[in-house]
Amino acid sequence: MNAFTGTPHLIRLILRRDRVRLPIWILAITALVGATASAITGLYETPEEMAGYASTADSPATRLMSGRPDGLDNVGAITAYEISVSGLVAVALMVTFLVVRHTRTEEESGHAELLRATVSGRHAAMLAAAVVATAASVTIGILDAVVLVASGLDPGGSVLHGTVLAAVGLVFAGVAAAAAQLTSASRSALGIAMGVLALSFVVRGVGDVADNALSWLSPLGWALLTQPYGAARWWLLLPLVALAVALVGPTVWLTAHRDAGAGMLHPRPGPARARGSLGTATGLAWRLQRGSILGWTTGLVLGALLMGSVGPELDDMIAANPDLAEFFASTGADPVSAFLVTAFGLLGVVAAGFAASSALRLRSEESAGRAEAVLATGLSRTRWALGSLTVTVVATVVIMGLIGLATAAAFAAASGDSSSFGTFTAAGLALTPAVLVVAGLAVLLTGWLPRYSSAAFALVVFAFVQSYLGNLLDLPGWLSAFSPFWHLAEMPVEDFAVGPAATVLAVGLGLGALGMVGLRRRDLAG
């Protein structure tokens, strides 16, 4: 028996457990690519149309979201520009969830112990997860290339595009694998891996907006800079694959040097008595969530600071580009505000991810059997749930306020102009109702369809796709309306609108209240 014994069995186990989940991820990502490609090939046919696209694409907001608009003189390049970032992020998320779920989560729950005690080696679980993640990434890469070629795009470029997608999958599988070794809690491992993804996104985004070398420090930057239908830099696959391989080393070393179930940090003794605040549902929820709230807040505030600090550079950039200056002059839109609308939208969707995960603590506490202990003490279900949701709501409001504040402060500091301080702060805070709708949906699902409660994250993904690709895909209004963000005024370009904000907030509260009714009526899982 060696350290990899049993890997084939574990691979089959992963495929069996993910037989629905994995195909959904793969098909959804492929469908997104296909839909975008067919939308674009129909829209841009003449060189003039493409030139028109290229001139409007070069705004800070699109640079932040999609990268550098270089060589957008053919349909392939435009398609790649539109789809690459969301495709890359989706693949990275898929492999991160997959690897952590089948390594650290298994270990934390104790399932892995059953398997380790059978004939399976120390590295078998990690290897099995890595093999499946690699296979899934490669499958997506192949399907991506096939769909792009089928849309009539250049075969060479399409193959490179698919290959890059797969390579980024490998990189983030490596990141997730290493993160899963560092902490003994799967939630923290996911947090670390997601943090690396967010950092890669922000570093690349800032580098692309400011047109400097920062883009070359991020794996997402390398991926976009391959420019499959333009410069076709195949050699950039080298650093991507090298990074993925380089992450294997530390992962293997960490696995070999720690105890099963443990992380690298050993738990220390804690207090023998609980502090006074730990005695209510809210106190407990705060205690359980404070670490993750701190993590999300730090990440989002850093993102907001970066976005805010880029703002003032936009004017220089526009001044240097006569076409762009003309475009903005003709539309009458203020490019800085337009950029901030996109930036706030992005931060808002990420914050919605926090709201969903915080609200879903109710469900995770229940399914872990810990809610039972608390509910047997005389706390009613309603008070238990409201106590925990208080933490969710307060943290959401504080985070959204801090996003606005950090953006405004960074902008003021970088530009020396603090006249818009209040507006920018309000713009962040004004997205709170939409974020709370996601939490409301999580409560609704927890109340009525507890087994499918994590589907609340689907709304986060949909909101992202809608805000990002909604116009391009020409989504009908009734479909876009499912995104709570779609209804709100686009601050700071538009003025705050009370009506939509109140309606969206009411929907969020309504969903939550309905969920509470369900929660009171149903059996609790033990």
Next chain:
Amino acid sequence: MTNAISMDGVVKTFGEVRALDGLDLHVATGEVHGFLGPNGAGKSTAMRVLLGMLRTEAGSTRLLGGDPWSQASELHRRIAYVPGDVNLWPTLTGGEVIDLLGRMRGGLDDRRRAELLERFELDPTKKARTYSKGNRQKVALVAALSADAELLLLDEPTSGLDPLMEAAFQQSVDEATAQGATVLLSSHILAEVEALCDKVSIIRAGRTVQSGTLADLRHLTRTTVVAETADRVRGLDALPGVHHPEFHDHRVTFDVDTDHLDEAMRLVSAAGVRSLTAHPPTLEELFLRQYGDDVAAADATAERTRSGDEVPA
């Protein structure tokens, strides 16, 4: 005497599975009631119905005079519960968990808490993540026993404890009942039930198959007799209520139903008794008899148990 717990004809299904299929359970106030059954019999489901975690489909359930579903939170203040599978928050210490649960119930007795921590030799500064199964169970026990509860619902509370800790547990239950608490104790550990319980209900496949005092239940069962006699005992084979008589020279071993014990003993004494051992069935045998799907299999097991126990008088 009033009943702390009354369940009549309770039905609970999970999809196709009838976890409780007309369960009856009556626990009088102040009594320690043993709740016995094999794995999957519905013991934990019944406990969770009593806690208002599960909604029943038929039958009636009363707990401390109230409805466990609609009055769950009021009733819970008077109850302490130790789940069969104790799950704790991995980042909280044992001490914090005990305080948290105690405060949520409305306060706990600090002196009692300290006493129990010492009795169970539990380190309250360790993170729950690092506790073994037995230690997690101790946390739940200390939390439950430091509360001044009228009713203790204990779902296999000692399944992870070593024998020393079991003794500590039995002492704690005795103390609680001395204060007037009612206890419902589900268990596989028959010695524990024998040591602690006044009454026992045995359930199987979601139904109560037998309920009563330990003496009542023994009444329904057989006595094992081992005797050495001067002559061979005659007529035993023909006597109704005698099972599996076995003769080895002057030694005879048989089981006899309690209502035929007298006649059987007459036959034995007629042959001239030299030595005699008779013992009531252990709960083990009782248990096996109730659950032996196949009587022959149950008897075979009982046979083995007996020959292992056999000690000359």
